[in-house]
Amino acid sequence: MLFCVVSFAQTTVKGKIIDNTGLPLPGANIVIVGTSSGTVSDFDGNYTLSVDQEPPFSIRISYTGFETKTIEVTTKNQTVDVTLNEGNSLDEVVISASRTPERIFESPVTVERFGLKEIKNTASADFYGGLENLKGVDVNTNSLTFKSVNTRGFATFANTRFVQLVDGMDNSAPALNFPLGNLLGMTETDVLSVELLPGASSALYGANAFNGILFMRSKSPFDHQGISGYIKRGITSQEAAGDNEYTDLGIRMAYKFSDKFAAKVNFGYLKGTDWYATNYDDKNMNGGTRESNVNYDGVNVYGDNVTINIKDAAPASIQGIIPDVNVSRTGYKEVDLTDYNAESIKADWGLYFRPWENDFEIQYVGKIGSGSTIYQGAQRYRIDNFFLQQHKLEIKNDDFFVRGYITADKAGDTYVMDVAGPNLLQAWKSHQDWFGQYIQTFAGATLGGATEAEAHAAARQVAETGRLVPGTPEFQNAFDQVTSETNFLTGSAFKDESKIYHADANYNFGEKIKFAEIQIGGSHRTYRLNSFGTIYADANDPITYSELGIYTQLQKSVALNEDLELKLTGSVRYDKSELFDGFLSPRISAGLTVNENHNFRASFQSGFRNPDTQSLYIGLQTGLGTLVGGASDIGDRYQRDHAVSSFAQNNLGQPSTITQTADAAYSNSLFASIAGDLSNHDSSSNGSNYVANSNYVKPEQVSSFEVGYRGKFNHFIIDASAYYSSYKDFLANENVAAPLYGDISNFDLTGYDPSNPASVAGLNSDTQQILAALNNGDYVGYQTYTNSEEKVNSYGAAVQVSTKVFNGFDLSANYTYAKMDFDVKGNPDFRTNFNTPEHKVKATFGKTELFKNFGFNVSWRWSDNYFWEASFGDGEVPAFHVLDAQINYRVTSLKSTFKLGATNLLQDEYFTAFGTGFIGSQYYVSWTINNL
Structure with a gap:
């Protein structure tokens, strides 16, 4: 009898969701209005929804990039087929700009969005690389598995001025204080959306949201269930490295056990060969090669930075015949100090509990990531078996969230290549002995009638006798010893087990206070640095310090008349580190909407950046x-x-002996x-x-003014912005001598x-x-x-135009301009690390349905030349242009999409930073299954 009653009470709604061209829409959300009960359409657009609710009731059907529809269900077992009309990019919803859902059209500040459609259609080898096509964005390639995202300049690969959040968690490595690309990020099949706020964002997101902030959100197992996955196979091709196999795979498993409980697991694996770094230009800009320049210091050669003035080092008895020149030791090329294995292994899992079957949710998320990559900071690092983990507990609903998480890292077998080089030489023959042999041989050759060039050649030949040769057991034994020893006077490895503890909360009073939408929130973070004295000044005990921040925001829309609506937003945040005085970060903005087709915005934002862990300790x-x-x-x-x-x-x-402190x-x-x-x-x-x-x-400080426009003109979507920023208290380095x-x-x-x-x-x-x-x-x-006491200003603008041409082809193009206002000639020793081209142009062209189940996409980008400056070295980055392309075919019977793609299709190798490897081409075939 009970079974019959339950069966009788259930209402089943089923149907199919398609777009206005007849193409099925997999992953569309179908939700009963006023509840959290719902489902999603499968790969063919079909759905079935069974609920314990008597008709009539309404269901809401939504899909990113399409107009939402609400339909009333009047009978049990009703079939509801729905056609959704494609919207435009202005209708997409973003959360990051104001910490609340709003149309991108009405966002008070510039925001870029990379959604499901863009992820599936990107011609890049992965979704993270696809961010390169966004306007105003720089993606600097450190290695195959490590790309650094930045906006508005002022960054190196150690990008401590930019924040990257994954489901609300900062995934910076505690030891380095910046994210290692997507190492602890997301697998492609679990990405729901990516949003990017360029410029200062400290008012809502606190310290270090200085140049911008990247948000990545994953799919909820309540909304996206089942097993999905992908595999990509192909090659990387580079002149220096040749053609090498490349594999990238991921799997997502999610299951909704009931309206109260759901869970998911993700796993990703990537393996390939990194871009070889083979720049053998003289780093000191003296020119020449090892054979022609006695003081040669190659960019990707390590050990030849050990140099002395041989006249000063010579005994007094022969100083008269020794020239007053600097001579460097013969170093080892980078290719001799690493195997260039590029590998990434990551997994995450989550448990999600909704005790009252509504929007109130308790979730636990765990993430781990490991791998091997190349990182370039003050030196070139071989990051090998580096390990990161995060664990988060969060309670939330539509009005609030409270979360806490921990991030921990281990350095693994990481070592510094340009420290390994000199110490390998020292392990074989001490610097004192090598230069002593060099000077004595030079003097003897000179007395024997040799020219200066001949004497230098003879001196180097003698000093190099018995040199450890890469590939020999003797070299390998010395290499293993140097790369495992943590004392940088003799070794090159670093050890680390640092942690970050973070908690933050936010409450939105939008449903409680009708006058305006008011939010309050705050965060607390504790750093625990523990490198055992190998990186930080923590030989005696770990270093611990904390930061606290609170903020509030008020947002109100005012209808001025039938055609005009004014949206005002004001926010302010107070942050206090135990190491520094407190700091206020205000932001005010105004957005004027005209005729629902045009929106004008203006804002003032401020930001600050606490010195990162390395700058401090x-x-x-x-x-x-x-x-x-x-x-x-x-x-x-x-x-x-x-x-x-x-x-x-x-x-x-x-x-x-004298003991000297760092003071x-x-x-x-x-x-x-x-x-x-x-x-x-x-x-x-x-x-x-x-x-x-x-x-x-x-702390560093920035004040930024911005104006912008978003709107529609006939079939064209336009998004434009311009900004002016003023920085002070720039963090810089000085080289000093303490007697x-x-x-x-x-x-x-x-x-x-x-x-x-x-x-x-x-x-x-x-x-x-x-x-x-x-x-x-x-x-x-x-x-x-x-x-530095020097003040630095920058300004720039960006514009993007999107439209449809030739009966449904998507065409989009954007242009970015960036300029620094600073007296470089008057301050030759001050390094701003602006590191962005003055001009960038990007364009995409494609169609998701060129013919039945077949689509394609082509993207092109051009970068102006610019001068890269960083602690590793300075140099010109020549202008480059890159063409990526992909074609894809959907096999609905297999619930699969097959893609054939290539990056840098024209094979014009380029680099985005001085000292890194040249970026070659990638060719791949991918199979993605059941990715809703």
Whole structure:
């Protein structure tokens, strides 16, 4: 009897969802109005919905990029077939711009969206690469598996000014403080949408949302069920690396057990060969090759940065025949120091619970990611078996969310290639012995009548005798030792087990307060840095510090008349790090909608960036200098013992060793450029301009003004914007020298004669000691982190035009302009890292249904030349253009889509940053099944 009652109470609705061309729409949402009960259409557009509800009731059918329809169900077992009319890009809904759903047409700020349609039709090898086609976006390719997204310049691959969120979680690696591309991101079949906010976003998203923020949202197992997956097979082709196999696969499994409980699991795997980095130009811009330039330092050659002036190093007895030139050791090419294996393994899982079968949801999500890639920061890193994990617990409904998550990383077998190079040479033959042999052989050859060039050749040949040759057991043994040792004076590996703990919450009073939509929220983050003293100044114990932020936003729409509607948005956020004073980030914007076809917007936004973990607490000693962070307590955390010269011991009464803390770099230092060389000193100056004493770091700030327009003109969709941004307190590096003895506050060169440097009798005691320290090598070279007093401005604009041509072909083109306003010539030592071309043009052309079940898409982009500057090296990036293309065919009986695609189809190899490998071509065939 009970079974009969239940059966009698159920109502079943079924049907098919198609577009206005008759094409089925898989993954369309069918929801009973006023409830969370619903289903989605299958690969053929069919759906079946069974509910314990008597008619009449209404169902709402929606699909991204199409107009939503609401239809009344009046009888049981009713068949409801629905045709959805295709909308346009202005009808798409975004969440990121205001932390609430709204049409992109009405967004108060510029926002870019990459939805399901764009993901499925992208000609790029994966959806993450497809972001390159968005206007205003830079995607710099570090390696095959590591791409760095940025907007509006001012970034390197260590992009700490840009935030990437996956389902609300910041997936930056704690040790590095920036995301490693899509390593801990998403598998392609689980992506629901990607949104990107260019420019300052601190008002809602806090510290580090400085240049922009990328949001990736996944599919809910309540709405998207079943098993879906893809496999891509093909090759990568590069002149330096040749043709190599490439595999990318992913699977998604989701199941809705009931209206209360659902779960999903994702797995992704990618394996290929990375782009070989084979730039052998001289990094010092002296020109020449190893054979023609005795001080050669190749861009992708490591170890040849070990250099000395052989005249200064020669014994006094032969200095007269030794030329006054710098000579470098013969390094190892990058191809000898890595296998270029590119690999990514990632998985995530989630449990979702709706206790009252409505929008209230409790969810747990776990994510892990591992792999091998190349990263370029101050050095070139071989990231090998790097491991990241995240765990999130979240409670939410349509009005609020409260979430907490933890991110943890392990460095695995990661090592620094351009630290490995010098230490491999040192392990084989010490630098002192190598240069000693070089100088003695040079002197002997010169006395034997050799020319200078012949003497250099003979000297290098002798010094290189017995060199470790790549591929031999001797080389491999030394390589394994150097890449496993964490002391950078002898090894190149780094160890890390850092963590980030984060919690945030938001409440939207839109349903409670009718006057306006008001939101409040906040976040708290704790960093726990634990590199065991290999990266950070944490040898004694882990470093822990926290940040707190709260914000509010008010949004109100006012109808001015029949044709005009004004939407006002104001928000402000207060952030406080325990290391710095609090900071306010306001944002105000206004949007004017005219005739439902045109929207004009204007906004003022502010942002700030707390110094990243390395800027604060790095404590890394290398053979070429020491990197120390700019936190005010760095001196309490980092100190080293240094040997003192025999001259200072015998003549100045100094001990054999002196302990120096990192505070010396900030309170007792000179600029490194004059250390040991005062030959150009102006005797009329007291030398106070030589004193460095860098300031400890503080947050960067930006103020940005933006105007924009979105609208329709006949068949054309236009989205345009322009901005002007002003930055201050830019984080920068300074190279300083801190003497082991002598007080810099008393440094005074009044009366010093640079032509007679031994005459120091008229100088005070501290100045004499400092000069003695500089002349005898009793100082420590540091690279500090500090804020520049220079102000930097930038401005730019972007416009995109989209339309349909030739009876339904999609055509879209965009142009981006970016310019920095800064006196580069007047400040030659200041590095802004603007790193974006002045002009970019991108275009796409395609049709999803060229003929039955067959579609194609072609994308083209062109980048103007620009100058790349970063701590690894500076250099010109030539202009390039890239053509990607794909064709696809749907086999409905197999619920499958087959795609044949190619990136960089014209095979014009290019690079987006100085020092990286040239980007070749990818050719692939993919099979995607049941991807709703």
